[in-house]
Amino acid sequence: MSEPDKFEDDLLYALTRTGEGFHPEQADRAALVAGGYQRGRRRWRRRSTAAVVGGAAALALVGTGAVYLTGSGSSAGTATVAVASTAAAPSAAGTALTPASAAAPTAKPVTGPEVLAAFQALLPKGRVTDGKGTGTEPTDKPGGGVYAGATLLFDDGQGQAAMGISLTRLAPNDPNRAQNTCPDKKLVPYDACTATGLPGGGSLTVLQGYEYPDRHVSTKWWNAKLIGQDGRQIELSEWNAPAEKGAPDSRPTPPLSPEQLRAIVTDKAWDAVIASIPEPKPVKLPDPGTVYTAQEILDTTAKLLPGGLTETETGSDGTGYANFVLDDGKGKSLVQLNVQDWSRGSDKTKEELFGTARTLPDGTKAVARKEGGNPGMWTVDTLHPDGLRVVISSFNSGTQKTPATRKAPVLTDDQMQAIAAAPVWKLGK
Numbered sequence: 173m174s175e176p177d178k179f180e181d182d183l184l185y186a187l188t189r190t191g192e193g194f195h196p197e198q199a200d201r202a203a204l205v206a207g208g209y210q211r212g213r214r215r216w217r218r219r220s221t222a223a224v225v226g227g228a229a230a231l232a233l234v235g236t237g238a239v240y241l242t243g244s245g246s247s248a249g250t251a252t253v254a255v256a257s258t259a260a261a262p263s264a265a266g267t268a269l270t271p272a273s274a275a276a277p278t279a280k281p282v283t284g285p286e287v288l289a290a291f292q293a294l295l296p297k298g299r300v301t302d303g304k305g306t307g308t309e310p311t312d313k314p315g316g317g318v319y320a321g322a323t324l325l326f327d328d329g330q331g332q333a334a335m336g337i338s339l340t341r342l343a344p345n346d347p348n349r350a351q352n353t354c355p356d357k358k359l360v361p362y363d364a365c366t367a368t369g370l371p372g373g374g375s376l377t378v379l380q381g382y383e384y385p386d387r388h389v390s391t392k393w394w395n396a397k398l399i400g401q402d403g404r405q406i407e408l409s410e411w412n413a414p415a416e417k418g419a420p421d422s423r424p425t426p427p428l429s430p431e432q433l434r435a436i437v438t439d440k441a442w443d444a445v446i447a448s449i450p451e452p453k454p455v456k457l458p459d460p461g462t463v464y465t466a467q468e469i470l471d472t473t474a475k476l477l478p479g480g481l482t483e484t485e486t487g488s489d490g491t492g493y494a495n496f497v498l499d500d501g502k503g504k505s506l507v508q509l510n511v512q513d514w515s516r517g518s519d520k521t522k523e524e525l526f527g528t529a530r531t532l533p534d535g536t537k538a539v540a541r542k543e544g545g546n547p548g549m550w551t552v553d554t555l556h557p558d559g560l561r562v563v564i565s566s567f568n569s570g571t572q573k574t575p576a577t578r579k580a581p582v583l584t585d586d587q588m589q590a591i592a593a594a595p596v597w598k599l600g601k
Contacts, residue, residue, distance in 0.1 A: 279444065281317070282308050287339075290442070291303075291324070300324050301324070302325045304322065305320075306320055308448040317449075318340060318341070318449055320445050321337055322337055326410075328427050332414040333413065333422065337407065337436070341405065342403045342405050344454070345454050346455045347490065352376070352399045353377065354379065358487060358495065358497070359495070360381065360385050361382070361385055363380045365378065370438075372401055374398065377396070379395045386573055389417075391411055391412060394409070394411075395433075403452070408433055408437050410426040412426045458491075461600050461601055463513070464492060470496065473507075476590065476591045476596070481498050484496060484499065485497040492511050493509070497570050503569075504570030506567040507564065507566050507582075508566075509562065509564050510562070513560060514559050514561040517561075526555050532593055534557065535557040538552060538593055540588075547567045547568050547574065547576040550566050550580070550583075551566075552585060552591075554593045556598075564591055568580055
């Protein structure tokens with residue numbers, strides 16, 4: 173594992189876990205599970221963002237992908253559970269939780285032990301230890317009252333496995349409601365993934381992947397994420413090890429099958445928990461004039477490519493990012509673009525990134541970088557006079573994680589600079 177790759181993994185882990193080296197209480201770790209799926213989906217983006225910068229600059233660029241949630245909870249000690257779960261089965265925690273249909277708009281908060289009990293009741297037969305729950309009681313901690321979750325160790329006789337579930341609500345205008353799809357396999361290797369619509373609206377994704385996409389550690393990470401029509405977001409993660417990171421595998425695969433993951437996140441036991449979470453405030457969305465959609469990036473770049481090259485296998489993961497594959501007949505080359513409004517960015521960060529950059533005739537600053545590895549990544553980073561930042565990266569392989577298939581990417585540094593520094597990119601569009 174190269175030092176840049178290690179930096180990428182450490183940085184994103186730090187972002188989604190509120191600090192590398194920070195060891196929260198078990199109950200607090202339940203809240204951090206909320207970032208798990210986004211971590212898996214967004215890890216690929218770091219090689220054209222965090223990996224080409226450092227320190228504060230990296231944080232400024234990818235910080236929006238992190239989830240900062242903590243909560244309170246209490247231990248439930250050790251328990252043995254023998255309740256098999258089906259999506260239609262009544263919850264054994266029903267005596268502790270009021271069904272959502274009967275809950276008032278300001279439903280009574282659910283306690284951490286109640287959340288943990290509901291989670292345990294939906295697991296198959298096995299031994300549960302180290303259980304911690306976070307309820308929806310208002311607290312003075314970030315995320316207090318608007319998030320619930322539980323973590324535990326589960327052993328069905330085949331080896332201990334870490335598990336965590338998180339529950340929250342998304343505002344009606346939250347873009348994350350529409351971002352529950354399988355990751356782009358050019359960027360995130362995984363064994364299987366299904367994305368389905370739910371009756372009445374909403375979506376459900378079940379992913380069988382790995383804790384590290386480059387698989388330098390064999391730990392598997394399986395995840396189910398439900399986004400409901402009512403804005404609920406329920407996410408369940410499990411590993412084939414007693415810890416998400418830093419522990420040897422204890423079993424070949426995580427204990428819950430995809431069908432069991434699906435059944436747990438769709439269970440009615442969670443209705444009361446969701447009902448006790450306050451209606452979230454609308455998300456402040458960026459000015460459409462300062463944001464490039466993935467399709468706009470693809471359309472703009474297609475017109476700037478050298479003759480004879482065509483975008484294929486296009487992909488994206490939301491606003492400001494797009495990727496595609498080029499093939500000049502000598503092998504595939506993955507290309508990624510990030511387009512961001514840096515008009516109000518920190519001068520210190522800009523200096524860190526572009527202090528040694530070349531200044532082009534129109535005032536655009538440009539710097540080229542090359543990251544070794546297998547595959548390698550070539551990057552040209554530009555900052556336009558109006559504050560629009562355009563970063564283009566190319567790989568000497570058709571994916572971000574498979575070995576190099578050619579000596580260099582299809583695009584040269586000069587060609588990438590011509591694309592990223594083109595005057596057609598404008599902040600006001």
